[in-house]
Amino acid sequence: MTPDFVRSMRVPVLVCAALLGLLGGNLLLGQFAFPGAGYFEAALSGVMVLLLLFFSMELIREPPVIRFFGVAGFLWVAIMFVMTLTDYLTR
Amino acid sequence: MRPVLSYVAAALPVDIALEEQFTTKAQQRHAAKFGMWCWLITELLLFGGLLLVATVLRVLHPASVSAAATHLKFWIGASNTVVLICSSLTMSGAINASRLGLQTLMVRCMLATGGLGSVFLLLKAYEYYRDYQEHMVPFLDWRPYALPHDHASRLFINDYFAATGLHGVHLITGIAILLVLTRQASRAGYLSLHQNRIEIFGLYWHFIDLVWIIVFPTLYLVNRG
Amino acid sequence: MSLSESLLHRDPAPGRGTIGRPPDYLHDEHTLRSWFFSIDHKRIGILYLLSITFFFVLGSIAAGLIRLSLVVPNGAIFSNDTYNKLFTIHGVVMVWFFLIPSIPTTFGNFLLPIMIGARDVAFPRLNRLSWYIFVCGALFTLFTIVVGGVDTGWTFYAPFSTTFSNTWVIPALLGVIVVGFSSILTGLNFVVTLHTMRAPGMTWFRLPIFCWTMYATSLIFLLATPVITIALLLLVLERAFGIGIFDPALGGDPVLFEHLFWFYSHPAVYIMVLPGMGVISEIVPAFAQKKLFGYRFVAYASLGLASLTFFVWGHHMFVNGQSEVASLSFSLLSFAVAVPSAVKVYNWTATIYKGSIKLDTPMLYAMGYIGLFVLGGLTGLFLATLAIDEHVHDTYFVVAHFHYIMVGGTALAFLGGLHYWWPKFTGRMYPEGWGRVSAFFIFIGFNTTFFPQFLLGYLGMPRRYHTYPPEFQLLNILSSAGSLILALGYIFPMIYLVWSLRYGKRAPANPWHARGLEWMTTSPPPKHNFETPPTVDFEPYDYRDRESRV
Structure with missing residues (x-):
């Protein structure tokens, strides 16, 4: 392990700690299943996904076009959900 | 496997x-990375x-989905999330080491x-085994189902098996590629x-982790309430 | 003298065998191995061309038998089961093994790297793999046909496909799932190639429109195909294990399958149509010798279609139990698709206006395409209207509508492009007279086959039925007679194109005096496409000096 390597691992270690912390938050919420807990759980999971995307997968260091593609997949999943649920929520 | 290294x-x-x-x-670097991102989409x-x-099952049958979700092995799923988050850290370590030539x-x-x-897969296998023991495998004809009168709950459990199974296939593929790559590298x-x-x-690899981070709350967590 | 000027004076090209010229891609190596294991995008394009032609013939034979059966109203020629299997095979083969791969995997593979001045696609080995995956999926489908066929229709709707059908559904599903991965890999390759492999000077707005449509198509490949993979995988699981997700008896919802299915299959319509639009956008300026009108609008319209198409799938489900709110929103959004489609049609028309038009075979196909596409597109608006769709849903009106788009559109564009680039692919000219005759046969035959179906549908003849009331017989006979003319129009090119491989006139580098990098290399191109890597210093469709000369 060289000093260079240790320095390079600062962000991944922080991300890992943050992910574990957020997971802890989610598990805690899971114990108190109050109405509306799902929204908080979804929000925490969303932050976890963003951390992974932008720091673990280094989207933040990529040129804009790759960043766009990285996000586009989620956008299209959202289209699928919204348009399908338009049907199910209004039946 | 003992890495063969040369100091040259x-x-x-x-x-x-x-x-x-x-x-x-x-x-070439840009194209390769771009290609992988397209695949991940x-x-x-x-x-x-x-x-x-x-999600649709939850909209159509909220009670049945909740009943089924409480039968999932919440803590095994949670432990597996921890395992995958740690594996992402070691993967980042491998990438950073490769950049420095270490x-x-x-x-x-x-x-x-x-x-x-592999730890994830072992835990997952144990989870499936427990599901089998507790009669929570509605897609197997010969195995009586634990909630025989709640048909809609079967659908959710079957979707759980499809999603975690597909994720498992991705992980097995990932480990196989990783082993070959390690040998070459x-x-x-x-x-x-x-x-x-x-x-x-x-x-x-990070993406496999990412999918699990979405699958875990969608199946195990938000349906408990 | 700039590159573009020097190239203007290059045709006719020096004959083959010039000393020092590298052998072209056809003559580089001769073994079978050098074809089946080639990573050259041009050879892979030819492999695909042969494969999809095989499936086109197969699908056409099924279509011919359907038309034969419908000559009599009482269904005496085939049994009901056989008829169901015939239209399913026709649909599955034509959609997944001809229309969807047709233009991208053949012209796209062959031309895209040349048009952007690259030596190959970004991932040549992946490209070869995609063909092998295609073959693998094809084997599943052929297996299905040989052992007894499948009768679900190409849409595989649950619960018929999961609970009631007693035919070979699982192998048919696996064939479609597998061939989807070949589409994904082709799309991935094209997206990355267009982003990273363009020659110096080849900016996005210097790309030929064909490249823009390939880009839009590839995005749909990436974003839509995985969803049908998972939908069909769930059908396989449903059939094998009875997982119940689409089974109403257990509380599942068959409409959910339709949502997942059409999330792919409506955009798939644009996988079939957009490449055709790209081909037409190349042919029309070349044969009008005029700059494409409104280049940027046509380019943006391609991307517009590729995104809008993801918001309209529910118009296939107006009578299937979808909520009214959903139906209304899908209907409204469907109308929006007409805008970019019309932009394209107006731009082609404006390009032709006051051009110096040459009515060679490719242009005949292009003109046919524009007319038929307009008819197909406008009837699409009828179908997007809720009230009219209630009346004509699942009738021959729908069948006629989408055949005007798929056959009148894609198949005509495919044939037009095949003639247009045939000299580039093979180094030989096709016989022009025969080309025009067969284009004429196809146009007449197509309209005779499918126009009566609009009338039949409006009068209430449902699709997929084997028998019909005797008063519909005249129109049905007319339609079947048209399919004979259409068949002749398909058979002619298969004969004279093969004939031309040996006896055709040798093609110059640029027989049409067209613009674009593919016409600046030899016919056929050398293995690495260009003798020296090109630098682009000209705008697309730059036909100005031609115009001043005319």
């Missing part, structure tokens, strides 16, 4: 070999379909990643020829 290799610069169809190495939409099924460290990080992936001079392959594979 460390002296070679970290680089990639230019393939015939490209003009520059920067172009397709993977995301693949899982998106199964998550949509789970081949031994990189190989160790890759083996650790594969090890954590432990050869002398690898990092001066194909360094970017570690990064490309790393994207795939």
Whole structure:
């Protein structure tokens, strides 16, 4: 392990700690299943996904076009959900 | 597997070999990374379909889905999330080591990643075994189902098996590729020829983690309430 | 003298065998191995061309038998089961093994790298793999046909496909799932190639429109195909294990399958149509010798279609139990698709206006395409209207509508492009007279086959039925007679194109005096496409000096 390597691992270690912390938050919420807990759980999971995307997968260091593609997949999943649920929520 | 290392290799610069169809190495690196991101988009939409099924089932049959979700092994799922988050850390370690030309460290990080992936699979197998024991395998004709009168709960459990099964297949594929890659990457001079392959594979591995981070709350967590 | 000027004076090209010229891609190596294991995008394009032609013939034979059966109203020629299997095979083969791969995997593979001045696609080995995956999926489908066929229709709707059908559904599903991965890999390759492999000077707005449509198509490949993979995988699981997700008896919802299915299959319509639009956008300026009107609008319209198409799938489900709110929103959004489609049609028309038009075979196909596409597109608006769709849903009106788009559109564009680039692919000219005759046969035959179906549908003849009331017989006979003319129009090119491989006139580098990098290299191109890597210093469709000369 060289000093260079240790320095390079600062962000991944922080991300890992943050992910574990957020997971802890989610598990805690899971114990108190109050109405509306799902929204908080979804929000925490969303932050976890963003951390992974932008720091673990280094989207933040990529040129804009790759960043766009990285996000586009989620956008299209959202289209699928919204348009399908338009049907199910209004039946 | 004992990595074969050569000290000469460390002296070679970290680089990639230019393939015939490209003009520059920067172009080649960019294209390879771009290609993997495109592939990951397709993977995301693949899982998106199964998550949509789970969501629609929840809209159609909220009570049955909640009843079924409490039968999932919440703590095994949670432990597995921890395992995958740690494997992402070791994968990042492998990538950073590869960039610095630290081949031994990189190989160790890759083996650790594969090890954590295997731990995930073992826990998952144990979880499936418990499901089987508790009669929570509605898709098997010969096995009586634990909630025989709640038909809609079967659908959710079956979707759970489809989603976690598909994720498991991805993890098995990931571990298989990782082992082959580790073997290749432990050869002398690898990092001066194909360094970017570690990064490309790393994207795939992080993505397996990412999918689990979405699957876990969608199936185990938000349906408990 | 700039590159573009020097190239203007290059045709006719020096004959083959010039000393020092590298052998072209056809003559580089001769073994079978050098074809089946080639990573050259041009050879892979030819492999695909042969494969999809095989499936086109197969699908056409099924279509011919359907038309034969419908000559009599009482269904005496085939049994009901056989008829169901015939239209399913026709649909599955034509959609997944001809229309979807047709233009991208053949012209796209062959031309895209040349048009952007690259030596190959970004991932040549992946490209070869995609063909092998295609073959693998094809084997599943052929297996299905040989052992007894499948009767679900190409849409595989649950619960018929999961619970009631007693045919070979699982192998048919696996064939479609597998061939989807070949599409994904082709799309991935094209997206990355267009982003990273363009020659110096080849900016996005210097790309030929064909490249823009390939880009839009590839995005749909990436974003839509995985969803049908998972939908069909769930059908396989449903059939094998009875997982119940689409089974109403257990509380599942068959409409959910339709949502997932059409999330792919409506955009798939644009996988079939957009490449055709790209081909037409190349042919029309070349044969009007005029700059494409409104280049940027046509380019943006391609991307517009590729995104809008993801918001309209529910118009296939107006009578299937979808909520009214959903139906209304899908209907409204469907109308929006007409805008970019019309932009394209107006731009082609404006390009032709005051051009110096040459009515060679490719242009005949292009003119046919524009007319038929307009008819198909406008009837699409009828179908997007809720009230009219209630009346004509699942009738021959729908069948006629989408055949005007798929056959009148895609198949005509495919044939037009095949003639247009045939000299580039093979180094030989096709016989022009025969080309025009067969284009004429196809146009007449097509309209005779499918126009009566609009009338039949409006009068209430449902699709997929084997028998019909005797008063519909005249129109049905007319339609079947038209399919004979259409068949002749398909058979002619298959004969004279093969004939031309040996006896055709040798083609110059640029027989049409067209613009674009593919016409600046030899016919056929050398293995690495260009003798020297090109630098682009000209705008697309730059026909100005031609115009001043005319």
